[in-house]
Amino acid sequence: MLRKDVDDKLKWDLTDLVKDDEDFEKKLEEKVSLSKNISDFKGKIKDLKSLEEVLKLYEKYLEVDRLVGGFASLYFSEDGTNTKAYDYLEEYDKADTVSSSNMSFLDDEIMELPDDVLDEALEKLDFALVYLRRLKKDKAHKPTFAVVDALTKLNPVFNAPYGIWEGAIAGDVRFNSLKLDKEVPMTFGLYEDKYEGSSNTELRRKSFEEFVSVMRKYQTTLALNYNTQLKAEKALSEIYGFExxxxxxxxxxxxxxxxxxxxxxxxxxxxxxxxxxxxxxxxxxxxxxxxxxxxxxxxxxxxxxxxxxxxxxxxxxxxxxxxxxxxxxxxxxxxxxxKWIDFAQNEGKSTGAFCDSYYKLHSYVLISWMGxxxxxxxxxxxxxxxxxxxxxxxxxxxxxxxxxxxxxxxxxxxxxxxxxxxxxxxxxxxxxxxxxxxxxxxxxxxxxxxxxxxxxxxxxxxxxxxxxxxxxxxxxxxxxxxxxxxxxxxxxxxxxxxxxxxxxxxxxxxxxxxxxxxxxxxxxxxxxxxxxxxxxxxxxxxxxxxxxxxxxxxxxxxxxxxxxxxxxxxxxxxxxxxxxxxxxxxxxxxxx
The missing domain is CATH 1.10.1370.20 (Oligoendopeptidase f, C-terminal domain)
Structure with missing residues (x-):
């Protein structure tokens, strides 16, 4: 079933995150603007006062980023065949690349602070405790700022394998109908959510045969994609000085x-x-x-x-x-x-189920309801x-x-x-x-x-x-x-x-x-x-x-x-x- 044919009662309402296209663009602009405000602190984080000021801005940045980034991701998960979903993701990635570059100095500069300043911050800036504790721990594995800046700009590349896998499964992988006593539709989601756990042995086994015969055609490409992920993680482990x-x-x-x-x-x-x-x-x-x-x-x-x-x-x-x-x-x-749960079954929808929680708001849940x-x-x-x-x-x-x-x-x-x-x-x-x-x-x-x-x-x-x-x-x-x-x-x-x-x-x-x-x-x-x-x-x-x-x-x-x-x-x-x-x-x- 196509997404457009699904009863609206079964669809989630994402307007608590982003109201419309205008709001999406507005939040992206706010995200980039906040990152620029943070960049104004480059070379100026010297004491507890300046550290608190920049971290308060960072807190606001994360709140906006979570909404707009989450919206783009959830919109894609409901229907990966929708070209508009790719547009949202692409626009978000562009803004994120700029924002990340603007803020790439932040971790490095905070880690350069004397230990006594960091210790005082850990004691007094409770709203940033987890982040500051992480940075203090990471000092032992801190690369140069130039390396950090380069890695930040390459974030979209590091994140690409996951997106490529999702795009392949949602947009490219297609199965033939199953020939049983009657013709039965076959999709990635139907196999994972229904046929694999069917009490009908013929359906279970024939759907398995169809599933693996089609997936086998993509194994070389998806293995190369996975290898890219593995190499990136290994490279990062070496850059950050881990054994x-x-x-x-x-x-x-x-x-x-x-x-x-x-x-x-x-x-x-x-x-x-x-x-x-x-x-x-x-x-x-x-x-x-x-x-x-x-x-x-x-x-x-x-x-x-x-x-x-x-x-x-x-x-x-x-x-x-x-x-x-x-x-x-x-x-x-x-x-x-x-309507914070998407119950629909439609082509292009992410398989399985997940929950995505939002700060001081609520969560969204995706599930393909089988009844x-x-x-x-x-x-x-x-x-x-x-x-x-x-x-x-x-x-x-x-x-x-x-x-x-x-x-x-x-x-x-x-x-x-x-x-x-x-x-x-x-x-x-x-x-x-x-x-x-x-x-x-x-x-x-x-x-x-x-x-x-x-x-x-x-x-x-x-x-x-x-x-x-x-x-x-x-x-x-x-x-x-x-x-x-x-x-x-x-x-x-x-x-x-x-x-x-x-x-x-x-x-x-x-x-x-x-x-x-x-x-x-x-x-x-x-x-x-x-x-x-x-x-x-x-x-x-x-x-x-x-x-x-x-x-x-x-x-x-x-x-x-x-x-x-x-x-x-x-x-x-x-x-x-x-x-x-x-x-x-x-x-x-x-x-x-």
Whole structure:
């Protein structure tokens, strides 16, 4: 379906960000103007007073930039075939190049301040704490101003691989209709959101064959594009004086290398046995002669799946998230009622689902609504991000709002677990309870924990090769991904030809070491949920209040301190191990 044919009730309203074309141009002009005002401070940041003045301007700049940049990005995500979306992105990129160049001196000049001035600023300029703390830490890796200026001007080039991938998937990749008992339409989004998880084995397998046959045609180009991303990250790690690309990327998340390595090793060691057991359950359910990669996401209890309207979803969310209190629930439901969610299914729309939060405003959520209970879990997940965004902006400046990527999936996971818990406790039907547990595996954990976990294992090997100076091409990426899949699934799953092309499907590889943060956030969220399960009512109130206060810290706490504040230990992979064990316990319950 084309975007123009979609019911307006299913579309989001982006006018809270940008009202119209005139407002878009006005905000771009304001963005550039503020950057010029900041540039007037070049060579003049000498003391606390001048530092505070320029940072106040920078704060205003970020607020404007977030609105106009977010609008351009969201407009593109709703329909990548719309040429106007490319116009918005191009106009934004032009303005951003000018603005970034105007402000390229800022980090360097602040880092040149004496340590006593920086220390005083950290103590007194709380509105810029996260930024100043980052700069003080980065002093050890500071390149010359000329290098920084050049890198700033090259920002559009560094960001290009992600845009090229999005453009290729949304604008170029096209599939043939499937020939079953009737002709079935096939798109990238339909495969990822519907066919891959279909209970119809013929549809699952034929759509997989069509999917990989088409994606294979683009593997050389997309591998070259990905290699460009990898080389850029490696080059930046060297420019900034890091020993490896891992150290550079993990520094951006404020995570120690040993925490990351323990994480990947634990995934490889502990998770496969549980998921192989689950794969056997799926094989038995469908009476398959062999379990293939194309069957992994087949629903275990499709007979329990029922149609759910968007209106119905509000009731489930209200009851499932009631533990957070009336204010939290009302703010959550507003996203549905105020058209802050795009529910549409149309060609060119970004696949999957995401939440984008805006300072002192609200969040926008993108989802392709299929009308199933799974969609309610997706909504609960994304609106968990929205709740996090709202609390993060409550008591913080925009500079301090964003927390580490490492814990970003925690609030969303907690929402899903609470929804599942409500559903289990709302019935005496043991089969329905079993179905909810199946949803916890298929929805909450499978994609975000298992799929992205496999990606994280694969990604580590890719970056290891990059650190050794190897070039990456399609053959090498296919080899690494196939080896990763075969090691993970063993003899229990046949890794079909084309399975290795899975690396082409995700945009996460253009976001640094993003995939492993899914399991990190899920682990912290699971641990918090389990604490709530074993607590008294008064203890639950204290846990929830502490949780909200933790979200309000924004980016002020390191991921490890964030987890500690919630009473969760991530050192040594403890939370991850406990969560994997919990996944195993759920699968054991399902097996009974």
């Amino acid at each position: 490896s690309v891992f150290d550079y990327l993990l520094d951006l998340q404020d995570i120690r290398r040993e925490v990351y390595e323990d994480h990947i090793d634990t995934l490889k060691r502990e998770l496969p046995k549980h998921m192989r057991k689950y794969a056997k359950l799926v094989k038995e359910k469908y009476g398959l002669d062999k379990m293939t990669y194309a069957d992994l996401k087949a629903p275990l209890m499709p007979e329990f799946e029922k149609d759910i309207s968007i209106e119905d979803s509000k009731d489930y969310l209200r009851k499932g998230l009631a533990i957070f209190g009336e204010d939290y629930v009302n703010e959550t439901i507003k996203h549905i009622e105020n 199933k209970m799974e969609d309610v879990f997706v909504l609960a997940h994304e609106l968990g991000h929205a709740g996090h965004g709202r609390y993060s902006s409550m008591d913080n400046s925009i500079i301090n709002m964003e927390s580490s990527m490492y814990i970003s999936e925690m609030p969303s996971t907690c929402n899903e677990m609470l929804l599942a818990n409500y559903l289990i406790n709302s019935t005496d039907d043991e089969e329905f309870k079993k179905w909810v547990r199946v949803q916890m595996i298929e929805r909450t954990y499978y994609h975000n924990f298992v799929t992205h976990g496999i990606e994280a294992i694969y990604q580590r090997e890719v970056y290891r090769r990059i650190d050794k100076g190897e070039n990456i091409n399609a053959d090498k990426l296919n080899e690494i991904f196939r080896n990763t899949l075969e090691e993970f699934w063993g003899d229990d799953v046949e890794i079909l030809p084309g399975s290795e092309l899975t690396w082409m499907r995700q945009p996460h590889y253009f976001m640094g070491l993003y995939p492993f943060t899914y399991q990190a956030g899920l682990s912290i969220g699971t641990e918090l949920f389990r604490k709530l399960q074993t607590s008294t009512e008064s203890e639950k109130e204290a846990i929830i209040e502490n949780y909200k206060e933790t979200m309000k810290t924004g980016g002020k706490l390191s991921p490890e301190d964030w987890a500690k504040k919630l009473g969760v230990q991530i050192e040594g992979g403890k939370a991850l191990k406990d969560t994997i064990q919990y996944i195993g316990e759920i699968i054991d319950e399902i097996s009974k």
